[in-house]
Amino acid sequence: MTMIVLGSPLAIADESAPIVSVRNLRVAFDTPHGAVEAVRGISFDIAREKVGIVGESGSGKSMTGRAILRLTPPKARVSAERLDLHGQDLRALDERAMRLVRGRRMSMILQDPRYSLNPVVRVGEQIAEAYLVHRRVSRAEARDKARAMLETVRIRHPDRVYELYPHEVSGGMGQRVMIAMMLIAEPEFLIADEPTSALDVTVRLQVLAILDDLVQSRGLGLMFISHDLNLVATFCDRVLIMYAGRIVETCPAAELRRARHGYTRGLLESLPRIDKRRDRLPVLERDPAWRDAPAVSPREG
Amino acid sequence: MPLIDIRDLRVSFGEGVGAIRAVDAVSITIEEGEVYGLVGESGCGKSTLLRALAGLNPNWSGAMTVAGQILGPRRSTAQYKLMQMVFQDPYGSLHPRHTIDGLLAEPLAIHAIGESDRRIVEALDRVGLDASFRFRYPHQLSGGQRQRVAIARALIVEPRVLLLDEPTSALDVSIQAEVLNLLDDLRRSQKLTYLFVSHDLAVVTHMCRRIGVMRAGRLLEEMTVDALLAGGTTHPYTRHLYRASAGYDRRLADTAEVLDDSDEEIA
Ligand SMILES: Nc1ncnc2c1ncn2[C@@H]1O[C@H](COP(=O)(O)OP(=O)(O)OP(=O)(O)O)[C@@H](O)[C@H]1O
Ligand SMILES: Nc1ncnc2c1ncn2[C@@H]1O[C@H](COP(=O)(O)OP(=O)(O)OP(=O)(O)O)[C@@H](O)[C@H]1O
Ligand SMILES: [Mg+2]
Ligand SMILES: [Mg+2]
16 A cells, blocks of 8 residues: 655754643633533643543533634634744634634544535545645646545545545545545644544554654644543543543543543543453542632643 | 344445445344444444444345344334434434434334423433433534434334444543443343444443454454453454554554555455
8 A cells, every 4th residue: 555645844943842832721602591611721732742632521622622723613702811823823813814724734633524524525525625725736636635645544445435425435434534634734733533433443543653653754733632541541642631621630641541630530440441341330420629620730741 | 033133135335346335245143132243444334234224225135134024125114113223423313403302302203102201301311411401402512412312312212223333432431331331221121132333342342242343345253252352353354453452553553554455355
């Protein structure tokens, strides 16, 4: 199988310099039943590294990612003391400028691939389109590149799949189409929201190896949102653990299994394990104190 | 007699050179009360098999018998009620313009089941959603909350078989534990039978006694979970699957490519 090389290394002076820097980010929704605070003041930096974001459903992981890219729903109120990409203040950009940043410099692999794809356009064309938007190339060139991207994400019959509509591809194929679409413009920062949840473990390994290579060789910054604690522990460099819109703990990924916070421990305990069979899985016992715990500083972990 | 008997099932898409045999002569039998796990590579035909069984795709050949009923390409309402599917993709399966209440009321109306108010509240409660979710729209829920609604929707008509297509891959691990425990309870109390598709071997080994491994439309091998855990797999792909489920391993990723290239192409 041929592997296309994804672009040239990004020019970065300092390897440990943050690519994205976030301070006191908040996202809230006004609903008929009152305000829902989805993200309650979180702060972190991500450099050229793989940072895992874990936490239960509804803890605000996707909204955090969306807020960075300004992809929150229209009703969301977003505020932040800082939201920088390579030192550039994203809050100051108008929608037009933000559109140029999105896709070209930062992109997000959305959680539900088939919902995010246009149902009436062939998947291959959607990938080619993502390239055309940001590059001055011919249609034929974009087509070739899109086809090669399908191969890169380990699609078995790229020519056949290129021509399929979103409802004709399997769950895992749709997910890889999204990944191809987001990588084709060679962004500097990628938010991957459950990017491999629909992939079988063997294909997952290969797709993760692609992301891993991009971080190592091109200096991509990767924010990796996942429920899969084992995966995050083995794939990422660092982990941020979110609960109720806050970061409650951070640690090096390799130490995730030894995490101390009751919440993180609860999540770890509830995982089914191949090597230890149990009749019932323990479920998380929530402690009201977790909600009000002070925010974790962005430098920890 | 097994509750589910699938013989020589075939499903194809497209015609001529572009045609693909998505399910290729698959035979599976499942006993009443059993949880049968189906694993295999992305695109190997798992969802296609489930859809054919659920009656969502009439273009199949072979023979399928469920609870003594021979299934034809078209189904009666009662046959539809027999098996309910929980879809892989929590967005695709929930109509965006209906409230959760509407989504849960619909199957009750189709199957003429009364007491919808009580049943809806109960169904939400069973999947861990309080009544405040009842009048929300799917886009106002997180991914995991949406999948819980999908499970509630499948259970609300009280089927005998649940076809679960990666029912917990969109859920966080704590909700996953709750849902797996719940599926276990329901199976015992309502005498349900599950066909359970998952790419997470830890989940499969937790839930199932027997599994089938699919690849490129075919059923590669079947084995008990005990045999799998004892290392009794015969096919290199299954072995690889087992090793790859331990987490990310860069060296193993490269091995996978070798495995790929040596593989016969089936299209
Ligand atoms: N449009 C909306 N109106 C009101 N509340 C919303 C809206 N969209 C999201 N929320 C709420 O915001 C919170 C955070 O949602 P988010 O999608 O970030 O969760 P998540 O951590 O990504 O969860 P999951 O793991 O299930 O995807 C949830 O409680 C959700 O119900
Ligand atoms: N409506 C369709 N038209 C054309 N091809 C289709 C259609 N539906 C499925 N296929 C093809 O059939 C094959 C099997 O797809 P299926 O969705 O069953 O895979 P799967 O095993 O569920 O994979 P995943 O684990 O990624 O969900 C794929 O190659 C897919 O492209
Ligand atoms: Mg999410
Ligand atoms: Mg599928």
